[in-house]
Amino acid sequence: MTILEQTIAAIRPADPVAVAEARAHQDRLTKPRGALGALEEVAVRLAGAAAVSPPPLPAPAALAIFAADHGVHAQGVSPWPQEVTLQMVGNFLAGGAVANAFATQVGASVTVVDVGVAADLDPAPGLRISKVAYGTADLSQGPAMTAEQVTAALEAGVVVARELVEQGARCLITGDMGIANTTASAALICAFTGQDAAVATGRGTGVDDETLERKVEVVRRALLANGLTGGPDGAASPGAQTAHAAQMPQMVHIEQKEYKEQSAQIEQTAQAASAMKTLAAVGGLEHAAIAGFILGGAAAGVPVILDGVIAGSAALAAAALAPAVVDHCVAGHRSAEPGHAVALSHLGLRPLVELELRLGEGTGGLLAYPLVCAAVRVMHEVATFDSAGVSDKEA
């Protein structure tokens, strides 16, 4: 088995017993039932993911910022020069970015991963060089990446997640840096959800009206050029259905349950193959690496806090590869980029923080991290009605 196959095979869906225990425990704590709102669901979610209630405290946390460049920058979709990706990597390594300040605030470590910056980087403490390519090809003209590049970037993300967990991290936070990557994110979101480009495409770092119009057209062209009409799984490949249909005749005598299981397995395999194609067509190297990072965290048994629209679009790919991965994710925030809400609603994730952030780097995930810790701490430390001798509400 490849690293990616092993990782996908290791991801378990939420444990229903732990979920039920966590819900019941929440209801015994000295507070009106449901009074902690969305935080109660976060604690229950983490219990399901860890298959134990209460779930372990998600500390310490590690942020990984995946950096890469984009061929689609040539279409004039970002007001910023491409070299800002490289320059911001230098800023992260020097501790001068917003992500560094927020990481210090919440005690998270910061690792910068070069998966596709269009320049050679010198080795430095805190930098991991896992370069797959010097940026992607222009996704509006055809596939942004080869299948080999997608696999390499996904596996690079898995390896970073594994190593951070081996080094003691108990919560992973996604981060990204890549000028023009909101265009790739919008295209991925359209492909995976079927949403229209005009709805999913936003102003990124702050483009004017004219550039936004061009950006929407670039996303439309990218979907067309790559034969992606969009769909519930981003499964635009006709091969998906053909592979499934081809298996049907041999299955007529198989027991109904077994047939259903095998049928679901075949469908999942087709969906995964299609997700790889979609990533290659309109994704970025950091999107693929972040998808791998999310899968790697889930496989290693730690929760993953997703940052903004780049992470949201990468999570769509991860979920198409391994649907159970969503049970291990927490949506840190909802970015101002409109496609992010589309992605989160498709994933069924509720963002914890809504501050109209549109920075990336992991900033929204880092701000949400103390809320996730607080949600879990409640489960460990708050007294029950019984233990504190507090009268429960009359039935």
Ligand SMILES: O=C(O)c1ccc[n+]([C@@H]2O[C@H](COP(=O)([O-])O)[C@@H](O)[C@H]2O)c1
């Ligand atoms: O996280 C987000 O939702 C987000 C929204 C807008 C912009 N960004 C960041 O801005 C850069 C991409 O913006 P753009 O306009 O060049 O596509 C990239 O480095 C992202 O981290 C990030």
Ligand SMILES: Cc1cc2nc[nH]c2cc1C
């Ligand atoms: C300055 C700058 C910082 C960023 N951080 C993440 N994306 C970014 C884009 C720009 C342009």
